[in-house]
Structure formats: structure tokens, C-alpha cells
Amino acid sequence: MVDTGVRQRQVSGEEAGQRLDNFLLRVLKGVPRSHIYKILRSGEVRVNGGRARPHYHLAEGDTLRLPPVRVAAPNETVRLPDSLARSLEQAILYEDNYVLVLDKPSGLAVHGGSGLRWGAIEALRLLRPAAAGLELVHRLDRDTSGCLILSKRRSALRALHEAFREGGVEKHYLVLVAGRWGRDAREVTLALRKNTLQSGERVVRVDAAGKAAHTTFVPVEAFATATLLRAELDTGRTHQIRVHLQAIGYPVAGDDKYGDAAFNRSLQGLGLKRLFLHAAHVTFRHPGSGESLRVEAPLPEDLAAVLARLREGGTTP
Incomplete structure (x- = not known):
């Protein structure tokens, strides 16, 4: 690691967006x-002389002030564990010169930090060192598995961000909930x-003064005490999915933040060890060809096994 002084950096056209x-x-x-979030909150990072929020989208020509920090030395080698490298290579669902879609495993955060050395983005940058523009297009919760879109070019990132803003990305999830849903x-x-609670834990609540949120839920399969x-x-x-379902009385299986403790215990007896929420497919217009691209992530074996036991009528007291 090496110490840096205060630096000024101008955003290039390739970095914009x-x-x-x-x-x-x-x-x-x-x-x-x-x-990094601490120096953003404190105002030590400046954009064009002023404070900026973490989600600010950079524009070409923006001038950034970067405070003194300790960064990795240029010749410092960072090696990804072989087991993680293999599992991520096998989890790539689609890849070309513009985009990469990962079947993100449950338990892998999209970013490192907070005691986690590796997140999906850090690991994939090590796997794809030639892809200088590799960036997350959106995020998934750490416990959620399934389709995660990353861009490999700045132009692709801008196009996909615009598609998300304009509703041009279709995202479907599979989720198991407590109770009988109906048809x-x-x-x-x-x-x-x-x-944010006093403990620092982040929670989301239904609040009329909050941000608009819209989810459509469609029944797929009914069981004795649960519905897919x-x-x-x-x-x-x-x-969004977890809080909307909690609010209407159908908590998500395996959800230790918004779920039902008794229901979760009953499914632990059927082998459920994590949140039953899976990003099953995404559809979007390819930023290079302009053609519609649909990518599917199969239901993980651990979740499929829980459904099989529910079909057999498995229950616990």
C-alpha cells in the first residue's frame, strides 16, 4: 500500500456516465x-468544487478532488482464490464485448467492504483484467441469487442505465412466500x-412520503402452507419485493429481516438455509446490436430441493 496526496482528476468521455x-x-x-463512503459523506471528495452524492453520475469534463488515501501499490499483486475464480467462471450466463450477465450466488455481495474482501465486481475485474470498463449496471441484495448485469464499455453502461430509467429492462424473480395466495x-x-436504525442496520418501510414502488406478483405453484x-x-x-410482500401479509421464506420466524423455522426443516428469492431472468435491448436479449438463470439446486419437498407434502411441527 502507498499513501497518496490530494489529487485532481478530470473525467474523460470514456469514464462519463x-x-x-x-x-x-x-x-x-x-x-x-x-x-470511500466515509470520505464522500464528509465532503473530502469534491466534484467541480462541491459535494456530491454517491449516486451522482459523472459527466465528461467533471473535475474531481481526491483526498489523501492509502491505495494499492501499482506493482502489488492481488490474487483471487482459485475456488472463487472457478465458481464465477461457471456462473457466467452470457458474455460478449459489451455486457456480462452473472448468475450471482446467494451470499456473494455485489461489492466488497464491511469485512468482505471480495464482491462480485472486484472478483470479475480480476478475472477480466482487459475489460477496463467493467461496471455494475444494477445491484442485487447479498442473499439474492440470479441474474446480475455488468457492462464492459462505458457506452454500454450509459445505454443500460437509460434503459433501466425508461423501464426498458424486464426483471422477473421467483420467490416463495408464506400462506396460500389464490389464483x-x-x-x-x-x-x-x-x-437507518441506531445500530446502523438499514431497513425499508412502507411510507407514503417515500419513493414510488410498483411490483406485480403472479402465482406459479401452490403448496399446503406456501406459494411460489x-x-x-x-x-x-x-x-422492494421483500417489503411489499411483508406489507400485504405474505412474508418471504428465509427472510430474517422482514419475514416470519415461525414460517422460517418450518422451512429450515425442509432444508432452506437462506432467502428464497432468485432473479430468474432479465430481458433488455443489447447496447451494441439493439436486438432484444433474454438471459435466464436456473433455480439453484438448494431452492429446487425445497420445492420438491413441499410437493411431497413435507412439513414440520
Whole structure:
């Protein structure tokens, strides 16, 4: 690690369009994610002389002030564990010169930090060192598995961000909930607001003063005490599916934040050890060819096994 002084950096056209926090995570190699957010909150990072929020999208010509930090030395070798490298290579669902779609495993955060050395983006950058523009297009919760889109060019990142803003990306999830749902689809349009508890834990609540959120739920399969649903997201708020389902009385299986403890215990007896929420497929217009691209992630074996036991009528007291 080496110490840097105060630096000024101008955003190039190739770098434009990405979020400020993602940019800093890439250029300040070796700096913990928590420290990057600390220098953003404190105003030590300046954009065109003023403070900027982590989600600010950089524009060509922006001037950044970067404070003194300890970064990885240029010749410092960072090696990805072989087991993680193999598992991620096998989890790539689609890849070309513009985009990469990963079947993100449950338990892998999209970013490192907060005690995690590796997140999906850091690991994939080591696997694809020639892809200088590799960036997350969106995020998935750490416990959620399934389709995660990354861009490999700045132009692709800008195009996909615009597609997300304009509703041009179709995202479908499979989610197991407590209770019998019935036959009809339901639309939930409850606004959501993020809150931080005194402990520092982040939670999301239904709040009319929060941000608009829209989810459509479609029943797929019914069991004695649970229902498998397809969730279609029209917005992408933090914990949206989990909080919407909690609010209407159908908590997600394995959810230790918003779920039902007794229901979770019953499914532990059937082998469920994590959140039953899986990003099953995404459809979007390819940023290079302009053609529609659909990518599917099969249901992981551990979740499929739980469904098989439910079909057999498996229950616990």
C-alpha cells in the first residue's frame, strides 16, 4: 500500500456516465468500501468544487478532488482464490464485448467492504483484467441469487442505465412466500422509504412520503402452507419485493429481516438455509446490436430441493 496526496482528476468521455461511488471504488484500489463512503459523506471528495452524492453520475469534463488515501501499490499483486475464480467462471450466463450477465450466488455481495474482501465486481475485474470498463449496471441484495448485469464499455453502461430509467429492462424473480395466495395476480404500489436504525442496520418501510414502488406478483405453484410467486419489478427500490410482500401479509421464506420466524423455522426443516428469492431472468435491448436479449438463470439446486419437498407434502411441527 502507498499513501497518496490530494489529487485532481478530470473525467474523460470514456469514464462519463458511471456513478461516483463506483468510479472511486475502481480508481482507489485497495481502499475499503466503508472508507470511500466515509470520505464522500464528509465532503473530502469534491466534484467541480462541491459535494456530491454517491449516486451522482459523472459527466465528461467533471473535475474531481481526491483526498489523501492509502491505495494499492501499482506493482502489488492481488490474487483471487482459485475456488472463487472457478465458481464465477461457471456462473457466467452470457458474455460478449459489451455486457456480462452473472448468475450471482446467494451470499456473494455485489461489492466488497464491511469485512468482505471480495464482491462480485472486484472478483470479475480480476478475472477480466482487459475489460477496463467493467461496471455494475444494477445491484442485487447479498442473499439474492440470479441474474446480475455488468457492462464492459462505458457506452454500454450509459445505454443500460437509460434503459433501466425508461423501464426498458424486464426483471422477473421467483420467490416463495408464506400462506396460500389464490389464483389471481396482484399489483402492489406502496411507496418505500429507507431508514437507518441506531445500530446502523438499514431497513425499508412502507411510507407514503417515500419513493414510488410498483411490483406485480403472479402465482406459479401452490403448496399446503406456501406459494411460489413470480415477481415482476417495474421499479428497483431497495428490498422492494421483500417489503411489499411483508406489507400485504405474505412474508418471504428465509427472510430474517422482514419475514416470519415461525414460517422460517418450518422451512429450515425442509432444508432452506437462506432467502428464497432468485432473479430468474432479465430481458433488455443489447447496447451494441439493439436486438432484444433474454438471459435466464436456473433455480439453484438448494431452492429446487425445497420445492420438491413441499410437493411431497413435507412439513414440520
